[in-house]
Amino acid sequence: MLSFYAFRHMPLGDASVIIFSTPVFVAIFARLFLKEQCGLINIITIMLTLIGVVLITRPSIIFTQPEDEFSNDFLSPSQSTSNRIWGSVAAVASTLFGANVYILLRALKDIHFAVIMSNFGMFALLY
Numbered sequence: 001m002l003s004f005y006a007f008r009h010m011p012l013g014d015a016s017v018i019i020f021s022t023p024v025f026v027a028i029f030a031r032l033f034l035k036e037q038c039g040l041i042n043i044i045t046i047m048l049t050l051i052g053v054v055l056i057t058r059p060s061i062i063f064t065q066p067e068d069e070f071s072n073d074f075l076s077p078s079q080s081t082s083n084r085i086w087g088s089v090a091a092v093a094s095t096l097f098g099a100n101v102y103i104l105l106r107a108l109k110d111i112h113f114a115v116i117m118s119n120f121g122m123f124a125l126l127y
Contacts, residue, residue: 002094010087014056018091024049025099033103057088 006015024046030036108116 002090002097006087006091006094008087009083010091015087015091017056018053018088019094019098021049021053022095022098022102025095026102029099029103030106034106053092057092 003015003019006019027036027038027042027046031038105116
């Protein structure tokens, strides 16, 4: 849901780059929670990707807010900026939740796959 919200309220390319940075957060969470090894190349890649994500989201703390060429004609500039901010928050949250799915699957590797897939199916059905 968060990724669809991000795709709706910010430019498609920006949302895609943020959401597809999930492997970087998987590496961070794997180091934190699963005590996986993380080498120098991994750290450099993580830092470059996070810098790229910050540059794409263009937070107002760092950047001035020019006229947004992607704004809809029926939205005021403040509404467009608000939508972009909430779209960026949704994209980052979607990335973090997506990364946690992979970490949980790795942590639950000893459980039979049918149990995990059944739980995913039940939650999706309820949702």
